[in-house]
Amino acid sequence: MVTAPADSGPLVTVLAGGVGAARFLQGLVQVVAPEQVVAIVNTGDDAEFYGVHVSPDLDIVMYTLAGLVDEERGWGIRGDTFVTLDQLQRFGVETWFRLGDRDLAACLERTRLLRAGARLSAVTERLCQGLGVQVHVLPMSDDSVRTFIRTPAGDFPFQEYFVKRGQRDVVRGVDVRGAAEASPAPGVVDAIRSATTVIIAPSNPFVSIGTILAIPGVRDELARRRERVVAVTPIIGGAAIKGPAAAMLAGMGAEVSALGVAALYRDVAGTFVLDSTDAHLASRVEALRMRAVVAPTLMTGPEEKRALADRVLHAVDCDSCGR
Numbered sequence: 001m002v003t004a005p006a007d008s009g010p011l012v013t014v015l016a017g018g019v020g021a022a023r024f025l026q027g028l029v030q031v032v033a034p035e036q037v038v039a040i041v042n043t044g045d046d047a048e049f050y051g052v053h054v055s056p057d058l059d060i061v062m063y064t065l066a067g068l069v070d071e072e073r074g075w076g077i078r079g080d081t082f083v084t085l086d087q088l089q090r091f092g093v094e095t096w097f098r099l100g101d102r103d104l105a106a107c108l109e110r111t112r113l114l115r116a117g118a119r120l121s122a123v124t125e126r127l128c129q130g131l132g133v134q135v136h137v138l139p140m141s142d143d144s145v146r147t148f149i150r151t152p153a154g155d156f157p158f159q160e161y162f163v164k165r166g167q168r169d170v171v172r173g174v175d176v177r178g179a180a181e182a183s184p185a186p187g188v189v190d191a192i193r194s195a196t197t198v199i200i201a202p203s204n205p206f207v208s209i210g211t212i213l214a215i216p217g218v219r220d221e222l223a224r225r226r227e228r229v230v231a232v233t234p235i236i237g238g239a240a241i242k243g244p245a246a247a248m249l250a251g252m253g254a255e256v257s258a259l260g261v262a263a264l265y266r267d268v269a270g271t272f273v274l275d276s277t278d279a280h281l282a283s284r285v286e287a288l289r290m291r292a293v294v295a296p297t298l299m300t301g302p303e304e305k306r307a308l309a310d311r312v313l314h315a316v317d318c319d320s321c322g323r
Contacts, residue, residue: 011036011037011038011191011194011195011196012028012032012036012037012038012195012196012197012198012199012313013037013038013039013040013191013192013195013197013198013199014028014037014038014039014040014198014199014200014201015040015198015199015200015201015203015209015212016039016040016041016042016057016061016201016203016208017041017042017057017201017203017204017207017208017209018042018045018056018057018060018061018075018203018204018208018243019060019074019075019242019243020201020202020203020234020241020242020243020299021039021041021057021061021201021202021203021208022060022061022063022064022065022069023064023299023305024199024201024202024232024299024305024308024309024312025037025039025061025064025065025135025201026064026065026299026302026305027299027302027304027305027306027307027308027309027310028199028309028313029065029135030302030305030306030309031306031309031310031313032309032313034065034133034134034135035134035135035136037135037136038135038136038138038187038191038195039061039135039136039137039138040138040139040140040188040191040192040212041057041058041061041137041138041139041140042057042140042203042207042208042209042211042212043055043057043058043120043139043140043141043145043211044140044145044146044147044158044176044179044207044211045057045147045158045159045207046144046145046146047097047146047157047158047159049097049099050084050085050088050093050099050104051111052099052104052107052108052110052111053107053110053111053114054097054099054107055107055110055120055124055139056075056159057208058124058137058139059103059106059107060074060075061137062106062124062127062128062131062133062137063076063077063131065131065133065134065135065137066131066132066133068131074242076098076099076100076103077100077102077103080100080101080102080103081100081101081102082098082099082100082101083101084099084101084104085098085099085100096163096164097159097163097164106127109123109126109127110123110127113126119142119185119186120139120141120142120185121138121139121142121185121186121187124137124138124139125137136187136191138185138186138187138188138191139185140184140185140188140211140212140215140218141179141182141183141184141185141188141215142183142185142186143178143181143182143183144178144182145176145177145178145179145182145211145214145215146158146176146177146178147174147175147176147177147207147211148174148175148177149161149169149171149173149174149175149207150171150172150173150174150175151169151170151171151172152169152170152172153169155175156169158207162243162244167244167247170247170251171244171247171248171251171252172251172252173252174206174207174210174248174252176210176211176214179211179214179215179216180214180216182215182216183215183216183217184215184216184217184218188215188218189217189218189221192218192221192222192225193221193225195225195228196228197228197229197230197313197316198222198225198228198229198230199229199230199231199232199312199313200229200230200231200232200265200268200269201232202232202233202234202241202297203234204234204240204243204244204245204248205234205245205261205264205265206245206248206252207244207248209265210264213268219267219268222268222269223267223268226267226268226269226270227270227316228270228316229268229269229270229271229316230269230270230271230272230273230293230312230315230316231261231262231265231268231269231271231272231273232272232273232297232308232312233258233261233262233272233273233274233275233278233297234261235249235256235257235258235260235261236258236275236277236278236297236298237275237277237278238256238257241298245261249261257278257281258272258274258275258278258281258285259274259278259281259284259285262274262285262288262290263288265290266288266289266290269290270289270290270291270316271290271291271293271315271316272285272288272290272291272292272293273293273294273295273297273308273311273312273315274292274293274294274297275294275295275296275297275298276294276295276296276297278294279294282294291315291316293311293312293315295307295308295311295312296308
């Protein structure tokens with residue numbers, strides 16, 4: 001069971017993907033004590049590289065909250081080196097997935113613990129402790145769930161589509177393999193049930209949030225809490241700030257806009273935050289039976305991250321937060 005300390009206030013639960021979610025969490029911990037926050041993180045992107053278990057979204061969330069992330073690249077550890085990969089390349093190993101030496105250390109320890117029989121949730125807790133991360137970071141599941149991207153050229157594991165192939169393929173669909181047989185990690189359902197506010201971070205709705213929603217019981221639990229769930233758009237002015245969300249919306253026939261994202265969440269979120277650029281879409285969001293909240297959502301610095309987190313946190317209780 002995940003609970004906040006008795007004297008620390010209400011629990012806030014965030015469904016999180018990669019970069020956008022990590023940056024949002026940076027803002028959230030400026031307005032909420034980290035111990036009050038639970039981040040349920042996508043693990044559909046997990047893969048094995050160089051003999052180790054890599055959890056890209058878990059790692060970027062941990063590194064960001066620990067103040068270690070390379071903000072300029074948007075992944076990995078600031079100032080990391082790539083001596084190991086350079087040596088592997090000399091041995092003829094493909095090194096298109098860039099894993100720095102310090103990054104590799106976390107993956108080595110994760111792999112060692114998993115092979116010793118530990119669950120991914122327990123391993124994540126241990127790594128967070130080592131990095132000094134006070135937010136409760138939970139994988140969406142301890143079971144193996146893998147995201148595959150369907151394209152005219154074939155089906156590709158997410159990292160191969162995203163990194164190796166440079167997102168160049170038209171996306172026809174997303175398969176979250178293993179999700180139907182998986183169970184939520186310990187604490188996931190309780191974190192949704194006991195939260196005062198549940199936030200769907202500005203992450204890719206298909207390969208970050210969609211994978212979490214595909215775990216049996218998660219979507220139903222969110223739907224029961226719908227009036228306490230607020231989703232934040234990852235699309236501003238018809239474009240994604242980072243990643244393939246806009247291209248995926250287009251490839252799968254959805255409207256490439258904040259409204260297109262809102263429609264995907266209409267059954268699980270009672271409130272939707274869209275950027276000021278897209279204020280003209282607010283009435284159409286409200287037609288989906290969602291409260292529309294208009295706010296600056298571009299997280300360019302610490303103040304912008306804090307302001308967005310504060311607005312989102314109070315959106316479900318605010319009758320005058322909209323246009």
